[in-house]
Amino acid sequence: MESPTERSYAVRTYGCQMNEHDSERIAGLLEAEGMVPAASVDEADVIVLNTCCIRENADNKLYGALGHLKALKAGRPNVQVAVGGCLAQKDRDQIQQRASHVDVVFGTHNVHRAAELLAEARSHGPVMEILEETVREDAEAFPSVLPTQRDADHKAWVTIQIGCDNSCAFCIVPSVRGPEISRPFGEKVAEVESLAADGVTEVTLLGQNVNSYGRDLTLRLRSLDAGPADTFEAGEVWASDPTRRPRPLFADLLTAIGAVDGIRRVRFTSPHPKDLRPETIEAMAVTPEVCEHLHLPLQSGSDRILSAMHRGYTAERYLERLAAARAGIDDMAVTTDIIVGFPGETDDDFERTLEVVAEAGYDSAYCFVFSPRGGTEAASMHRDFVDHDVCVDRFERLQRVLKRSGTITHRARIGRIEEVVIEGPAKREADQVTGRTRQNKLVHVAAGEGLRAGAYARVQITDAATHYLRGDLVEVTAAPRHRRRIPVASA
Numbered sequence: 001m002e003s004p005t006e007r008s009y010a011v012r013t014y015g016c017q018m019n020e021h022d023s024e025r026i027a028g029l030l031e032a033e034g035m036v037p038a039a040s041v042d043e044a045d046v047i048v049l050n051t052c053c054i055r056e057n058a059d060n061k062l063y064g065a066l067g068h069l070k071a072l073k074a075g076r077p078n079v080q081v082a083v084g085g086c087l088a089q090k091d092r093d094q095i096q097q098r099a100s101h102v103d104v105v106f107g108t109h110n111v112h113r114a115a116e117l118l119a120e121a122r123s124h125g126p127v128m129e130i131l132e133e134t135v136r137e138d139a140e141a142f143p144s145v146l147p148t149q150r151d152a153d154h155k156a157w158v159t160i161q162i163g164c165d166n167s168c169a170f171c172i173v174p175s176v177r178g179p180e181i182s183r184p185f186g187e188k189v190a191e192v193e194s195l196a197a198d199g200v201t202e203v204t205l206l207g208q209n210v211n212s213y214g215r216d217l218t219l220r221l222r223s224l225d226a227g228p229a230d231t232f233e234a235g236e237v238w239a240s241d242p243t244r245r246p247r248p249l250f251a252d253l254l255t256a257i258g259a260v261d262g263i264r265r266v267r268f269t270s271p272h273p274k275d276l277r278p279e280t281i282e283a284m285a286v287t288p289e290v291c292e293h294l295h296l297p298l299q300s301g302s303d304r305i306l307s308a309m310h311r312g313y314t315a316e317r318y319l320e321r322l323a324a325a326r327a328g329i330d331d332m333a334v335t336t337d338i339i340v341g342f343p344g345e346t347d348d349d350f351e352r353t354l355e356v357v358a359e360a361g362y363d364s365a366y367c368f369v370f371s372p373r374g375g376t377e378a379a380s381m382h383r384d385f386v387d388h389d390v391c392v393d394r395f396e397r398l399q400r401v402l403k404r405s406g407t408i409t410h411r412a413r414i415g416r417i418e419e420v421v422i423e424g425p426a427k428r429e430a431d432q433v434t435g436r437t438r439q440n441k442l443v444h445v446a447a448g449e450g451l452r453a454g455a456y457a458r459v460q461i462t463d464a465a466t467h468y469l470r471g472d473l474v475e476v477t478a479a480p481r482h483r484r485r486i487p488v489a490s491a
């Protein structure tokens with residue numbers, strides 16, 4: 001039988017940060033089995049496609065990639081192909097019906113089984129395993145406790161919660177990722193401590209609705225007697241509160257993670273506007289490690305459309321919460337998500353969106369033209385679908401407004417000295433490196449001594465475009481903390 005140590009793998013991700021983080025875990029699992037990264041998909045022995053059904057044309061992209069892999073497998077029959085993630089969770093056995101060369105299909109609740117399922121398929125033939133839900137007690141089902149193969153050494157994602165209790169009409173997440181489950185407070189702090197010990201200085205807390213983190217934990221604990229496990233489950237602040245009032249713990253978690261020795265930057269994505277509580281804003285304001293960046297998805301500026309989307313806030317409420325955050329946090333960048341052409345969106349609704357966008361003065365935004373996702377409420381609103389040309393026109397108008405506000409916010413930074421963490425060589429300019437400011441803005445700086453990935457530097461901003469800044473190095477303030485990987489040549 002072939003030794004696993006001879007095998008190489010490639011993981012391809014089609015999706016959001018949650019999916020990218022799952023992919024890191026899948027790579028970690030495969031490496032724990034002795035596999036090594038392949039130079040390319042075409043050279044890999046094991047190919048995992050980690051899918052997402054939120055993004056547009058997810059099906060087309062997946063089946064396009066599988067078509068290519070069919071030809072590859074015809075020439076190299078020992079190659080194994082696995083499909084996991086949201087689309088696999090949703091489409092299940094349809095994947096192997098449409099693409100019989102797929103060896104393994106797994107869903108969102110059993111990422112931790114990827115390597116075992118591949119081994120099973122090698123011995124017994126094609127496998128499909130989709131679980132209906134994540135078992136809270138099954139800690140391994142959580143991506144964050146699996147071995148990881150991270151893309152960057154100085155920063156890491158930390159999943160604090162999976163699933164979502166909301167029911168936005170356009171979103172498939174609740175049906176493919178299940179209800180919200182928060183990981184224990186103490187486990188997340190310990191995970192960040194371990195990352196910091198490994199040299200990580202920046203963490204991004206991930207969840208579908210991060211600011212409701214912990215509500216489920218405290219709801220469960222309130223019916224139990226107080227005990228020593230409370231601090232691990234819900235943190236010291238909640239455990240020492242005699243009222244045992246159920247509440248979200250996100251603000252407490254931000255403070256605790258900011259206090260971990262070695263962590264210099266804490267980011268999070270995404271908060272839901274309806275749950276952006278004053279405690280979270282306060283925790284952001286008083287915890288210096290929490291970066292001054294808020295990604296607050298708007299989706300639409302029309303109250304009528306927000307209601308049809310089941311978003312749980314009005315445009316006025318959204319702007320009030322944004323104003324409160326801006327009042328509490330100095331120099332905060334704000335980004336958002338907007339859907340153009342949700343079913344039934346009229347010209348008047350769209351005008352409301354433009355008004356809110358202009359008032360919010362976003363630094364940037366991810367904008368999407370509505371496209372129906374099978375299995376969502378919005379997908380059944382056929383009669384109200386907005387004409388494609390109208391959507392394209394609205395999208396372009398929105399882009400123009402956003403470009404204006406993005407350029408204004410960027411130009412306002414010229415002349416400032418910003419703290420930048422270096423990410424690596426610039427993609428298109430060999431003599432430049434890129435880094436990120438605390439506001440998550442991309443900065444290009446001339447490459448130079450000490451500007452290695454993970455180093456911190458002070459940079460004076462000299463120029464600004466819509467999507468990036470340019471600057472001159474003032475000084476390197478900290479070397480990378482992670483150990484440098486030195487390739488070892490075999491004898």
Ligand code: SF4
Pocket residue numbers: 164165166167168171172173174208209272
């Ligand atoms: S809050 Fe809405 S958009 Fe976000 S994951 Fe939950 S259902 Fe989807």
